[in-house]
């Protein structure tokens with residue numbers, strides 16, 4: 001574990017509810033640093049209370065991606081947007097009628113998977129009523145999205161509970177935009193207690209799925225550095241193809257473009273090869289070449305014969321991300337449905 005970072009203790013304020021008589025699993029008043037175990041989270045947390053939960057999630061995920069394979073990557077991204085904002089507490093599922101919730105934030109634009117999380121939750125509720133949190137379902141669905149793209153089926157800690165607060169400003173502040181430079185990226189991650197290794201490994205998620213032209217066309221193709229030009233480092237052949245997909249001047253162009261153009265649905269080392277060969281989509285992907293440690297990792301993975309090291313690192317980094325600011329024990333709640341209105 002390389003966490004060369006300002007240590008950050010995330011203090012979860014415990015609601016002063018005294019519920020005498022209830023066997024209280026270790027209350028996690030202080031959730032530990034990522035990289036350290038968190039009291040209340042464990043692989044197989046539902047072994048006794050809902051032994052079939054992981055099978056149920058996998059079965060639903062299989063059905064979901066069989067019908068529409070773009071939903072696999074969408075559900076992987078979903079966990080990132082859940083965990084970076086107020087921790088992995090499913091607060092991204094909360095809706096605000098006054099449009100002040102996380103869903104209404106700029107970085108949530110184009111986020112998909114809300115209905116699928118709810119669909120999985122409904123299956124799990126049939127088998128195990130009011131037992132499994134939506135936050136855990138999001139983490140399991142993300143893992144299975146990776147697995148169903150020929151990635152690793154790493155062990156997922158469970159035991160999270162769901163939050164009740166959702167604020168647009170949190171999502172606007174805590175999620176890095178695709179034009180982030182390396183200093184910004186490291187800061188966005190380090191304030192959550194995630195290090196350079198988590199950054200470069202989790203960015204490898206961009207080996208599956210797609211982005212809309214609006215997420216990168218201006219930065220890379222038409223107005224690099226605000227100079228009205230194409231990013232000169234972008235591979236010219238690759239850029240020509242992107243220009244065909246993404247017309248100039250359409251700032252809200254929703255056309256989807258694969259992030260790993262060679263193997264867009266395979267969880268492999270393609271992302272690192274793209275970053276190294278200047279065929280990645282975002283400035284934030286290219287930025288990984290601007291730090292000695294992240295660049296060294298990109299170079300090693302781009303040249304690796306086997307994805308094993310990446311897969312092992314990915315399991316660790318996803319576990320770290322899955323521990324961010326979690327509610328466990330008596331904190332938070334288990335809802336019947338993941339969607340709920342905050343106002």
Ligand code: HEM
Pocket residue numbers: 070073074076077080109110111112176177178179180185199202203205206208209210211212213214215282284
């Ligand atoms: C490092 C900073 C990151 C930035 C700046 C970033 C930014 C983005 C953006 C802008 C998109 C395209 C959205 C769209 O146009 O619809 C995207 C897609 C995606 N991101 Fe990230 N992301 C980051 C990290 C992550 C992490 C940590 C994960 C997962 C653990 C992740 C998983 C994904 C996936 C799978 C997609 C494809 C979604 C789809 O096909 O629907 N990203 N990301």
Ligand SMILES: *[C@@H]1O[C@H](CO)[C@@H](O)[C@H](O)[C@H]1NC(C)=O
Pocket residue numbers: 042043044045046047
């Ligand atoms: C649940 O069962 C699995 C498989 O036997 C085991 O690895 C895990 O430690 C168990 N977890 C708990 C919390 O009992």
Ligand SMILES: *[C@@H]1O[C@H](CO)[C@@H](O)[C@H](O)[C@H]1NC(C)=O
Pocket residue numbers: 223225226227228
């Ligand atoms: C390019 O970016 C600059 C600086 O942000 C801005 O002033 C200019 O309007 C942009 N040009 C176009 C065509 O969007």
Ligand SMILES: *[C@@H]1O[C@H](CO)[C@@H](O)[C@H](O)[C@H]1NC(C)=O
Pocket residue numbers: 232233234276277278
């Ligand atoms: C990628 O771009 C950088 C910066 O312009 C350049 O130094 C490097 O040679 C390029 N790599 C390839 C494989 O084209």
Ligand SMILES: *[C@@H]1O[C@H](CO)[C@@H](O)[C@H](O)[C@H]1NC(C)=O
Pocket residue numbers: 235236237238277278279
């Ligand atoms: C540029 O991209 C094209 C196609 O995307 C690829 O065939 C070519 O090898 C790349 N060039 C370099 C220098 O990486």
Ligand SMILES: *[C@@H]1O[C@H](CO)[C@@H](O)[C@H](O)[C@H]1NC(C)=O
Pocket residue numbers: 251252
């Ligand atoms: C693009 O979308 C934003 C936000 O949805 C909107 O305010 C803006 O008017 C749109 N621009 C164009 C040119 O359609």
